[in-house]
Amino acid sequence: MSEALLFTVDEGVAVISVNDAPYNRMSLEFVDKLESLVNNIADDNNIRAVVMTAEGLDNFSVGMDLMQLGAAMQQDFNPHAFFDQRLRMIAAIENMGKPWVVTLFGYCLGAGLELPLGCHFRLAAAEGAQIGLPEMDLGSVPAWGGSARLSKCVGRDHTLDMILRGKKISGSEALRIGLVHEVWPLQELKQRAMDLARELASQPALAVKGVMNVAVGSEDRDLNELLKTERAAVLETFGTPDQQEGMLAFIEKRKPVFNQMK
Structure with a gap:
């Protein structure tokens, strides 16, 4: 079988x-x-x-x-x-x-x-x-x-x-x-x-998860709850290797390479 x-x-x-x-x-x-x-x-x-x-x-x-x-x-x-x-x-x-x-x-x-x-x-x-x-x-x-x-x-x-x-x-x-x-x-x-x-x-995994936490099921939640979820996602990405890589890539005018840190 x-x-x-x-x-x-x-x-x-x-x-x-x-x-x-x-x-x-x-x-x-x-x-x-x-x-x-x-x-x-x-x-x-x-x-x-x-x-x-x-x-x-x-x-x-x-x-x-x-x-x-x-x-x-x-x-x-x-x-x-x-x-x-x-x-x-x-x-x-x-x-x-x-x-x-x-x-x-x-x-x-x-x-x-x-x-x-x-x-x-x-x-x-x-x-x-x-x-x-x-x-x-x-x-x-x-x-x-x-x-x-x-x-x-x-x-x-x-x-x-x-x-x-x-x-x-x-x-x-x-x-x-x-x-x-x-x-x-x-x-x-x-x-x-x-x-x-x-x-x-290839996108930054933590940021992807944050966006999905906001968007999935958003039709069943009010705006204030969604805004709180979004704020939590933003704060969670602050200072992470992927956030730093994104900023550096922007300054250096190149494509960022995310998810390099385990």
Whole structure:
């Protein structure tokens, strides 16, 4: 049996790949392993950005492995623990203070969209992407925070249109409604995600975390709270090697080189 996911780290960028091509279903083993990795990445200062992708070029993910889930439901199954784990894992990704870049191509359905909704930069393929939350077809509703995060991302009207009608939208349509940040040809998509992750990893890690602490979830906090969070982030960067390097590079009219101090 192959590994549920593949994991590598190179020059500050971690790459996580769903390993069940061509459909890249998110099995129970995948979720367990991903949750463990998320916790490790959060604690590893050598990792400054993450790419979430999938093996092959057919599909990012068709979502949960429904056959496996159906079998599990016949056993001693606790739905609260099952879904709490997934919500906990996606929230940890969203709030860890390190940028996650995800590639959307082929089918990105159910959990195959809900997991990307917890990531910070979503890149879609220009051709072939089918992105949606089709749980209505199963007589149910999104269970990994999909309806909540999609509504925060694209607003009520697009959310109701996608979920209640079981729509699967293209990469270009996802860009139009603000669901993804960029669209690239399929053959270039993974490389573009890596390029973006390397760019983000080259930024001063403490400053990146500070900005993310302000911006992530900002729609749910008032301005005064956000200003206090921003001030704390500014003060935390004062006098750090990266702040000194940035100032020196500005004076010397060169590009700064950050994250040199461990």
